[in-house]
Amino acid sequence: MRAMALRSPGTPLVLEERPDPVPGPGEIRLRVEACGVCRTDLHVVDGELPHPKLPLVPGHEIVGIVDAMGGDVDGLAIGDRVGVPWLGHTCGHCRYCEEGRENLCDDPLFTGYTRDGGFATHTIADPAYAFPLDRDADPVAIAPLLCAGLIGWRSLVAAGPGGRIGIYGFGAAAHIIAQVCRWQGREVYAFTRPGDAAAQDFARSLGAVWAGGSDAAPPEPLDAAIIFAPVGSLVPAALKVIRKGGRVVCGGIHMSDIPGFPYRLLWEERQIVSVANLTRRDGGDFLRIAPQAGVRTETKRYPLEAANEALADLREGRLQGAAVLVP
Structure with a gap:
C-alpha cells in the first residue's frame, strides 16, 4: 500500500510504501476510493492538536470498498462501500457512552489522529463506525459529507x-x-x-x-x-x-x-x-437527509501524492468547497 504519512507535526507529509494492513478480529480493511481533506487535518498536521499517533496517516472523510475482514464482523460483506468518519471507536462503557453521548467518550479513537486514516490506498476501520454508502454514487462527491x-x-x-x-x-x-x-x-x-x-x-x-x-x-x-x-x-x-x-x-x-x-x-x-465530534446517530440522520435535500458538493480532486498541495490550498484559502484525495 501507499500512504502519505506525518512523521512530525509541522512538517510535510511523506509518501511511504507499507505492507498491506491485515484486519484483526472485529476490523475491516478498506480499499480507499476517496478521502476528503478537512480543516481538522490541518490542525493535526500543523501541530495545533496535541499528541497525535506518530507516524500517522491523516484523513477522516474516507469512502472505500471493504476488501478484507477479520473475524467477528457482522452486517458487512466484501465489496460493500462504506464511509469512515472522524469518530473511529468508542469504549461503550463510560458515562457518556451510556448516556448516548458517545461523541464525548472518555476513551475514543479518532480516524486520522489517534488511528491511521485515509490518506492512503488502504486503511483499517471498526465496522461499527463505518456507514453504508450507495455503491452507485460518486465517491469523490460523498467524501466531504463524512466530516464537513x-x-x-x-x-x-x-x-x-x-x-x-x-x-x-x-x-x-x-x-x-x-x-x-x-x-x-x-x-x-x-x-x-x-x-x-x-x-x-x-x-x-x-x-x-x-x-x-x-x-x-x-x-x-x-x-x-x-x-x-x-x-x-x-x-x-x-x-x-x-x-x-x-x-x-x-x-x-x-x-x-x-x-x-x-x-x-x-x-x-x-x-x-x-459541538464536539459526532455520534453514529448524527451520521445516520445526515446521510439520510443529504440526498433528500439535494446536497451537491463542490470538490477539487488531487492525487494521493499531492496531499501536501491540497493541505496548502486549504490553509491559504484557495479552495471553494472541498479538497478530495483520490488514490
Missing part, C-alpha cells in the same frame, strides 16, 4: 430551529449545510473573509440571501450563527448580530483564543455553545 457534512449537521441542530442562520467561514462544511438550510426553508447569511468576493458569490450561488465580510452586519438580526472558521474573534462578532435569546455555535475542533468582550453582548439570554 456531519459536523455541519451537528452544528445546525445545535443552532436550534431559527429561520435566519449566519455562517462564518464559507468552506466545505458551510457549503454543504447551507444547502440543507435552504431545503429546510431557512435563510442563510454568509460571512467570509473581508473582501473575498469570490467566496461571497459562491455563497449566493448556493442560496444565501446575503453575503458579506465577517466585519459587516447583516440587514437584520439573526436567530443563530455557526462559526466554522477557527478564529476566536468571530465569537463576539457573531454575538453582535444575533437577536435576544439567539445562539452562537462554535463548530470547529480548534479555535484561536476568544478575546474579552462586554457582557452586554451575551446578556438577554444569548448563548455560546460548542
Whole structure:
C-alpha cells in the first residue's frame, strides 16, 4: 500500500510504501476510493492538536470498498462501500457512552489522529463506525459529507430551529449545510473573509440571501450563527448580530483564543455553545437527509501524492468547497 504519512507535526507529509494492513478480529480493511481533506487535518498536521499517533496517516472523510475482514464482523460483506468518519471507536462503557453521548467518550479513537486514516490506498476501520454508502454514487462527491457534512449537521441542530442562520467561514462544511438550510426553508447569511468576493458569490450561488465580510452586519438580526472558521474573534462578532435569546455555535475542533468582550453582548439570554465530534446517530440522520435535500458538493480532486498541495490550498484559502484525495 501507499500512504502519505506525518512523521512530525509541522512538517510535510511523506509518501511511504507499507505492507498491506491485515484486519484483526472485529476490523475491516478498506480499499480507499476517496478521502476528503478537512480543516481538522490541518490542525493535526500543523501541530495545533496535541499528541497525535506518530507516524500517522491523516484523513477522516474516507469512502472505500471493504476488501478484507477479520473475524467477528457482522452486517458487512466484501465489496460493500462504506464511509469512515472522524469518530473511529468508542469504549461503550463510560458515562457518556451510556448516556448516548458517545461523541464525548472518555476513551475514543479518532480516524486520522489517534488511528491511521485515509490518506492512503488502504486503511483499517471498526465496522461499527463505518456507514453504508450507495455503491452507485460518486465517491469523490460523498467524501466531504463524512466530516464537513456531519459536523455541519451537528452544528445546525445545535443552532436550534431559527429561520435566519449566519455562517462564518464559507468552506466545505458551510457549503454543504447551507444547502440543507435552504431545503429546510431557512435563510442563510454568509460571512467570509473581508473582501473575498469570490467566496461571497459562491455563497449566493448556493442560496444565501446575503453575503458579506465577517466585519459587516447583516440587514437584520439573526436567530443563530455557526462559526466554522477557527478564529476566536468571530465569537463576539457573531454575538453582535444575533437577536435576544439567539445562539452562537462554535463548530470547529480548534479555535484561536476568544478575546474579552462586554457582557452586554451575551446578556438577554444569548448563548455560546460548542459541538464536539459526532455520534453514529448524527451520521445516520445526515446521510439520510443529504440526498433528500439535494446536497451537491463542490470538490477539487488531487492525487494521493499531492496531499501536501491540497493541505496548502486549504490553509491559504484557495479552495471553494472541498479538497478530495483520490488514490
